[in-house]
Amino acid sequence: MTHKICKECGEINSGSARYCSNCNSSLLDVKKTEQSTEPINYSKVQSIAYSSDTVTIGQWVGIMIVLAIPFINIIALFVIAFGEFNESINNFGKASLILALVGIVIAILLRGCTGLL
Known part of the structure; x- marks a missing residue:
């Protein structure tokens, strides 16, 4: 056969x-x-x-250190989300950008409706 x-x-x-x-x-x-x-x-x-699906602890620590630096973290998130990285790292970057966008929208709505912030 x-x-x-x-x-x-x-x-x-x-x-x-x-x-x-x-x-x-x-x-x-x-x-x-x-x-x-x-x-x-x-x-x-x-x-x-x-x-290729495994992200090491060292990689995560490096990512967290870079994301802790003010102003650099915004650029780093775009690079992580849309760069040539592991799919898990790309998804982490995209999820972080979505959460940041939701936070910005909520802050704008609160400021416009209540005058807070």
């Missing part, structure tokens, strides 16, 4: 499959192979997939 092994996730698919049943990646450029008795080493595939 022939099968195709996905290059993205390592999933074993039927020989006639066009897309991976696990991650929907194209299998058009994958060669058909015969069923082997040797098991597939999924730990290598998983370590590649998760290595």
